[in-house]
Amino acid sequence: MVLKGKVWKFGDSISTDLICPGRYFHLRSNLPELATHVLEDADPEFASKVAKGDFVVARNNFGLGSSREHAPTIIKLAGVSAVLAKSFARIFYRNAINVGLPLIECDTDKIDQGDELEVDLVTGIIKNKTKGIELKSRPLPKAMLNILNDGGLVAHIKKHRDFKLD
Amino acid sequence: MGKTLAEKILSAKCGEDARAGDIVVAQVDVAAFQDGTGPLGVRQLQKMNLEKVKAPYSILFIDHAAPSPRKELSNDHILLRTFAQKTGAILSDVGDGVIHQRLVEDFAKPGDVVIGADSHSCTSGALGAFATGMGSTDVAIGMAMGKTWFKVPETFRVEATGTFQPGVFSKDLILYLIGMLGADGATYKALEFGGPTIDTMSMESRFTLSNMAVEAGAKTGLIASDKITKAYLQSRGRLKEWRPLTPDKDAQYERVIKIDAGKIVPQVAFPHTVDNTKPIDQTKGIKIDQVFIGTCTNGRIEDLKIAAKILKGKKRAPHSRLIVCPASRDVYLDAIKLGLLEIFVRAGASIMGPGCGACVGVHEGILGDKEVCLSSANRNFKGRMGNPEGFIYLASPATCAYSAITGEISDPRKIIVRGQNKAGKGKSPDKKVRMLKFSSASKMRENFAKAKRPKKK
Numbered sequence A: 001m002v003l004k005g006k007v008w009k010f011g012d013s014i015s016t017d018l019i020c021p022g023r024y025f026h027l028r029s030n031l032p033e034l035a036t037h038v039l040e041d042a043d044p045e046f047a048s049k050v051a052k053g054d055f056v057v058a059r060n061n062f063g064l065g066s067s068r069e070h071a072p073t074i075i076k077l078a079g080v081s082a083v084l085a086k087s088f089a090r091i092f093y094r095n096a097i098n099v100g101l102p103l104i105e106c107d108t109d110k111i112d113q114g115d116e117l118e119v120d121l122v123t124g125i126i127k128n129k130t131k132g133i134e135l136k137s138r139p140l141p142k143a144m145l146n147i148l149n150d151g152g153l154v155a156h157i158k159k160h161r162d163f164k165l166d
Numbered sequence B: 001m002g003k004t005l006a007e008k009i010l011s012a013k014c015g016e017d018a019r020a021g022d023i024v025v026a027q028v029d030v031a032a033f034q035d036g037t038g039p040l041g042v043r044q045l046q047k048m049n050l051e052k053v054k055a056p057y058s059i060l061f062i063d064h065a066a067p068s069p070r071k072e073l074s075n076d077h078i079l080l081r082t083f084a085q086k087t088g089a090i091l092s093d094v095g096d097g098v099i100h101q102r103l104v105e106d107f108a109k110p111g112d113v114v115i116g117a118d119s120h121s122c123t124s125g126a127l128g129a130f131a132t133g134m135g136s137t138d139v140a141i142g143m144a145m146g147k148t149w150f151k152v153p154e155t156f157r158v159e160a161t162g163t164f165q166p167g168v169f170s171k172d173l174i175l176y177l178i179g180m181l182g183a184d185g186a187t188y189k190a191l192e193f194g195g196p197t198i199d200t201m202s203m204e205s206r207f208t209l210s211n212m213a214v215e216a217g218a219k220t221g222l223i224a225s226d227k228i229t230k231a232y233l234q235s236r237g238r239l240k241e242w243r244p245l246t247p248d249k250d251a252q253y254e255r256v257i258k259i260d261a262g263k264i265v266p267q268v269a270f271p272h273t274v275d276n277t278k279p280i281d282q283t284k285g286i287k288i289d290q291v292f293i294g295t296c297t298n299g300r301i302e303d304l305k306i307a308a309k310i311l312k313g314k315k316r317a318p319h320s321r322l323i324v325c326p327a328s329r330d331v332y333l334d335a336i337k338l339g340l341l342e343i344f345v346r347a348g349a350s351i352m353g354p355g356c357g358a359c360v361g362v363h364e365g366i367l368g369d370k371e372v373c374l375s376s377a378n379r380n381f382k383g384r385m386g387n388p389e390g391f392i393y394l395a396s397p398a399t400c401a402y403s404a405i406t407g408e409i410s411d412p413r414k415i416i417v418r419g420q421n422k423a424g425k426g427k428s429p430d431k432k433v434r435m436l437k438f439s440s441a442s443k444m445r446e447n448f449a450k451a452k453r454p455k456k457k
């Protein structure tokens, strides 16, 4: 599958507190409303301006901090098609795959705010249309790919009634 | 080839020879939610038509927004209580305490696999359990099916030698280590703490180490189960649940990190990342508006005793506020029994009911714009305490208590002299203070044992 969209660029250490601030704790059972605050403390304009299919691109250790699955869930709900970063925090990584939000580990130094990207989830090739360059991503581990391909963990378990990871 | 603690526990729980890098499906002994992650987990189970609990201990903790500050959260609490009634899951309700403190007090034991929908679930690793944080859906499925999948982590062994200087505690050791490793220095790895300093460290100080393993990105923070673990479980009336558990002598570690604990000085993590740590002598002149002593990191009786010793007969600085929040009901009861609460109240503190308190920015101590808080918690991210315009510094309870008096971040070594500092001296305070048992905690376990729920295969 090839995803196309515009880049929203963020820096290092984007924590789950920046993605899904604790002061909106009371909105956790109201995900559409919570999603209007996504990444608010990293970029207050992001939630209102992001378009369907856009990419979130960051540097190192994206998603560090709490285990709140609401963080990848509201990134997805905001219409983001994938998150690209040099590295991801462990719990966020697993949560994102579980909720069906593709994550791409690659060298994001050559991607800037507003760039147009084409991301091929199967080959792992990222085309930066704006800069006319191609980047290669590290492949997802097999177990995670199986879950992502089923559409997330709920769909995976519904389908197999068990873990089918290899 | 020998095994690390992580490999040993996961091998036993998945029934095969589990080695770093393997993907395994392991049995889950304890599966836990808190009120911020539980409602989503419960809804996921409803979607799958899988509303049941199979993990031997399936527990819901109402601690993050407890008592509830808003109607939306009160309704989330109702959802959790209803799920508990329906499935037989244990409910740890308002006032019982923080998930991780409650897990080590009454549920997790050596050799267990513990999964919690809260990143600091690694705390139970100090008891020799493979304990890790996951998201709502992972824990929901682990709770309902009694198993989950893991990639067996590589291990970083942290070997600590030497005796802490007076005024230096396990919190300073872990802040120092995180500063050294960086917030992603141990991503996907298990940390395994050992060496003479850890061998003689009290259980309560060990919990602080394991609690913060995730702040270096680690999956868990393990410590061997030994006689100090045994004494702790005994103090909780759980002697039978103890068993020894050590890594093999020839275990393979990805990295061995040696630390001389005697050389560590009090550490402070500066805003807005936990790895932004500095030795205390680089903190001069930082005025504070609020001091917070509590949380799953440092809200235990050992912490409150140290803080009370420093605050006894003193007053907090007039321009600052002091908030104290015991981590659990039993800690609260111990603090009452030992007269610590009176010391805090006379020193000008506000005492909060057991729970997460001000830690997560929901209530009970949200910062104003540009305000500075010195906290004994584990996280200082921008916005963490409810306001992205606030500044959070992290330190030990001793540093927090002394700084509350001076009104700026201050070195507790100035007032703690040798002979007064028990930490790192091989004496477990657990033995000295006979823990008060809160009867309903053991009741909860009894009721759970009796509750009707799906039979294990």
Ligand code: SF4
Residues within 6 Å of the ligand: B064, B098, B099, B100, B118, B120, B295, B296, B297, B355, B356, B357, B359, B360, B377, B378
């Ligand atoms: S005390 Fe703070 S860190 Fe610990 S579980 Fe509660 S919110 Fe999380």
